[in-house]
Amino acid sequence: MLIFIKDSQDRGRSIGVMIRVWLTALIVFALCACAVTTERASLTAEPSPAERGRTFATRICAECHAVADGEPASPNFSATPFETIANTPGMTRIALNAWLHTGHPTMPNVQVDQDETDDLWAYLLTLRD
Numbered sequence: 001m002l003i004f005i006k007d008s009q010d011r012g013r014s015i016g017v018m019i020r021v022w023l024t025a026l027i028v029f030a031l032c033a034c035a036v037t038t039e040r041a042s043l044t045a046e047p048s049p050a051e052r053g054r055t056f057a058t059r060i061c062a063e064c065h066a067v068a069d070g071e072p073a074s075p076n077f078s079a080t081p082f083e084t085i086a087n088t089p090g091m092t093r094i095a096l097n098a099w100l101h102t103g104h105p106t107m108p109n110v111q112v113d114q115d116e117t118d119d120l121w122a123y124l125l126t127l128r129d
C-alpha cells in the first residue's frame, strides 16, 4: 500500500516534470519563431521615403552636390550642399519641387518625378539641424 502511494506520487511528479519540459520547449519554440519572423520582416521591409531619397540623391544629385550629412563641399563648387539647402529658411517641399521643375541654366534638366521629389524632400528633412 505504502509502496503504491509512493509510486503514484512519483508518477505524478514525473508527469509534472514532463509538462514543464514541454511547456519550456513550446515557449522556446514560440520565441524562436517570433525572432525569425521579426528578422524576416526587417529583411524584406521597404526602405523609408528618406532612405529612397538618399539613394536617389546619391545616384543622381551627388555628381554635383554634397548630398551626405556633414559633407562640407560639393564636387561642383557652385552647387549648394544638401545640408545647406535643407536648412535654408523658406525651403519647403513646394519650393524644392518648383526648383526641380523649372529648368535652370547651371543645373541641366534633371528629370525628377513627384514620388522622387517626395523622397528627396523626406531625405532633406533628415539633414535639418
Ligand code: HEC
Residues within 6 Å of the ligand: 057, 060, 061, 062, 063, 064, 065, 076, 078, 079, 080, 085, 088, 096, 099, 100, 104, 106, 107, 108, 110, 112, 120
Ligand atoms: C550637373 C550638376 C548638378 C546636378 C546633377 C544637380 N544639381 Fe542641383 N544645382 C547645381 C548647381 C550648379 C546649382 C546652383 C545653381 C545656382 O544657384 O545658380 C544647383 C542648385 C540646386 C538647388 C538650389 C539650391 C539653392 O541654393 O537654393 C537645389 C534645390 C538643387 N540644386 C537640387 C538638386 C537635386 C535634388 C538634384 C538631384 C535630383 C540636383 N540638384 C542635381 C548643379 C546640379
